[in-house]
Amino acid sequence: MKKVTNAIIVATVLSVGFLPGLQKEMPVAAAAKNPSPTVEQKNRYYVAGIDDAKAFESYFTSLQKEIKAGDKNSVANRFEFPLTVSSEKNGKDIEIIIKTKQEFIQKYDQILTKNVKDAFLNQKVNELFVKYTGVMVGTGEAWIAPKNTQENTKEQYSVYAINDKMIGVKVDQDATNPMNKDAFTFYVDKFQKGYTLEKMEWKSNEKTIVNTVEQAVKNDFSESNEPKFTIGGSLQIHSFNYDAQKMRGQKGVLTLTFKNETNQKLVWKKDIVLK
Structure with missing residues (x-):
């Protein structure tokens, strides 16, 4: 049986912040306990399946230069197709799939909006957030990972998603995922700067479950x-x-509720049928 004190749990949550910059302090704590650097400490992109940190950073800085120059063809070569592009209009989520490089170039300005371009151009390489789903640009405007297809063998990495919403959440109910046994999993892939996750709620005609972030961390034990x-x-x-x-x-x-330091709140909702 796993045991942990409440003080340790709460201190962990508060010390690292929460979503998506939660891991920024974790390597420091790990280094203090273990003087020998781990693979993750030598290469902070390791958790995303990226083995060569220098090669990835070269890819990213080159992409930034090409976006700044407006070189649509070169930029397109650094994207994965099909590409998922998420946005919102009149409060409704919109998701389109860009199937080819040619379609990407045709719809370039619809995909790389000013908001998305600014996220790329203002992103400092040493502040890129990394998790198992990939490397996040800005506050989730784009996600990058090792390339899945062999369509363009020149590039090792690719942008696989563009997200121009205020808040984006991916819900996984895939039964082949072992973590989805008697559960569904989810993660935030786009958030509003200055906001952190406060609480999560499940509400149906039969049950209402509300947990804060601190409670959810405790619940894992x-x-x-x-x-x-x-x-x-x-x-x-x-x-x-x-x-x-x-x-x-x-x-x-x-329902996921986010708040900022002035206690302003943003709410994200999704209808779900439990499987």
Whole structure:
């Protein structure tokens, strides 16, 4: 049975911040305990599957220069296709798939809006946020990872998603994901600068579950089978755990609430059917 004190949990959450810059302080703490640098400390992109830090940073700085110069063809060569482009209009989420390099060039200004371009150009390489899903640009306006396809073998890395929304959340209900047994997982891939995740809520006709971030971290160490939110995996994996035999097919709403230092709040919602 896993045991941890409340003081340690809360201190961990508060010391590293929360989403998505939560890991910025973690390498320092690790280094203090272990004087021998780990693979992750030698290469901070390791968790995203990137083995060569210098090669990745060269790729990224070259991409920045090409975006600044407006070199559409060269920029397109650094993107993965099909490319997911997320935005919003009149409060509604819009998602389109760009299938080819040619389509990307044709819709270049619709994809690389001023907001997205600014995110690339203002991004300092030493401040790139890294997690298992890839390397984040800005506050989630773009995500980069090792290239999946062999369409363009010149590049090792590629931009695989563009996100021009205020808040973006990916929900995973894939049954082949072992973490989705009696649960669904989710992560924030676009957030508003200055805002952090405050609480998570599941609401249906049958149940309402509300957990703060601190409660969800504690719940990851709990063996209770009651429905609950958990945050684990070095604070990167968010889950809603439930009894699938009893709750499968239940329709509800997942709500995430974010707040800033002046207590202003942003709310993200999604209708979900439990599987």
